[in-house]
Amino acid sequence: MAQIFPPWWNKLPIVAAIAGALGPTLAIAGVWYYFSPWYTDVGYRPVQPVPYSHKLHVGELGLDCRYCHASVEVSAVANVPPTRTCMNCHQVVKRDSALLAPIRDSAASGRPMRWIRVHKVPDYVYFAHNAHVAAGIGCVTCHGRIDEMETVTQMTPLSMSWCLDCHRNPGPYRRPVSEVTNMKWTPPRDVQAAQFDRPVNPPTDCSGCHR
Amino acid sequence: MTARLPRRPASAKATAARRSFGEGGSFSRGGRVLGVLALASVVALSGCARGCTSSRPPIHLNPSMDNQPKVLPQTASTFFYDGASMRQPVPGTVPIGGLKEDTAFFTGKGADGQFVATIPVTVNEALLERGRQRYAIYCQPCHDARGDGKGILFQRGNVPTASFHQEKIQKYPDGQIFDVITNGTGLMSGYRWPIPPADRWAIIAYVRELERKRLASATGAAKAPADNPAGTK
Numbered sequence: 001m002a003q004i005f006p007p008w009w010n011k012l013p014i015v016a017a018i019a020g021a022l023g024p025t026l027a028i029a030g031v032w033y034y035f036s037p038w039y040t041d042v043g044y045r046p047v048q049p050v051p052y053s054h055k056l057h058v059g060e061l062g063l064d065c066r067y068c069h070a071s072v073e074v075s076a077v078a079n080v081p082p083t084r085t086c087m088n089c090h091q092v093v094k095r096d097s098a099l100l101a102p103i104r105d106s107a108a109s110g111r112p113m114r115w116i117r118v119h120k121v122p123d124y125v126y127f128a129h130n131a132h133v134a135a136g137i138g139c140v141t142c143h144g145r146i147d148e149m150e151t152v153t154q155m156t157p158l159s160m161s162w163c164l165d166c167h168r169n170p171g172p173y174r175r176p177v178s179e180v181t182n183m184k185w186t187p188p189r190d191v192q193a194a195q196f197d198r199p200v201n202p203p204t205d206c207s208g209c210h211r
Numbered sequence: 212m213t214a215r216l217p218r219r220p221a222s223a224k225a226t227a228a229r230r231s232f233g234e235g236g237s238f239s240r241g242g243r244v245l246g247v248l249a250l251a252s253v254v255a256l257s258g259c260a261r262g263c264t265s266s267r268p269p270i271h272l273n274p275s276m277d278n279q280p281k282v283l284p285q286t287a288s289t290f291f292y293d294g295a296s297m298r299q300p301v302p303g304t305v306p307i308g309g310l311k312e313d314t315a316f317f318t319g320k321g322a323d324g325q326f327v328a329t330i331p332v333t334v335n336e337a338l339l340e341r342g343r344q345r346y347a348i349y350c351q352p353c354h355d356a357r358g359d360g361k362g363i364l365f366q367r368g369n370v371p372t373a374s375f376h377q378e379k380i381q382k383y384p385d386g387q388i389f390d391v392i393t394n395g396t397g398l399m400s401g402y403r404w405p406i407p408p409a410d411r412w413a414i415i416a417y418v419r420e421l422e423r424k425r426l427a428s429a430t431g432a433a434k435a436p437a438d439n440p441a442g443t444k
Contacts, residue, residue, distance in 0.1 A: 044266075
């Protein structure tokens, strides 16, 4: 009769010990790395219906963010501009471009362009652009160097811990309100950032953002 | 100890492992462990590292009501006939606090239908500063920082753009400039949407200031070139 436990069962304890140590470690490391918004969300770069280049319009032509995103100072939403804003220039510039055909169609028909949203917080988060702009948080702080992006890409995780990093210590992230849309602003060395404008007291309680 | 793994086309790494750890299709135990580790690392690395770009929407492993079936600003709608979830006000209605009785302020025209000659708000330093900021955002792209009309459209498309320093525009009543900003003229579109009325008046105050400075420096330079022309304000 054959042995119930063949000799290689002698190695079971050490194999079990290694697997028991390695398995949870790998699982934790995997969750830490792959479940984080730094992995799942950062780098999202959807293909838009028209390949609008912020690098050209902001970086080279020098348009201010608010030329198109005009509601950012007065509304919770930083609007995507109506097609009419594109046509301010493109009724005369590049008016035959095939890439701009959807824009011309939208302007003629009145049907909105279906731009694909890049930056999105969960629907139970009530983020207000106007409050952040008024507190001197620059566009670049959350959106990255838009003026260098051919296609807009999400650069920050927009996660709760990332929000709280700043809400708990906003000083280093603030700038004068007049420099909010300046992509290249750097803090002067001799002044503490927190001294620029009125003091702010961002909420860190749940109802500050979830209501 | 012979290999119990079936022989099937293996990945490049596994093939390499076989070459180094045993000929004739047999794996040593170390070879197998290394092979598994190599496969695991290939799986881990062939996926994307943090921060690499993708055009596919983010997958949230715990959806957690991140996307709710509610209407958000500027979203599409399958309910309304025009496909937009945001609605226009019903024609003929006025929102609370939205009655525009002050025609001079909201249209640039007085009760007689003529353009008002001067800005119907108090012009002070704060208004000029506000006008300077708004001018830089909305006007400067085409009319350039000094108001000469040598902006992007002129440079790139050779599109004729009005200079504020021509006599015709200097003689415009302020209300007419308000009307141009609101409704546009010629190739210029109306800027009613991005610039609220108070800001339009601020911009007009700033444009008038630009004109005044240009005129003062021109006459000052003509009268007394040696007499500190930079100091004319």
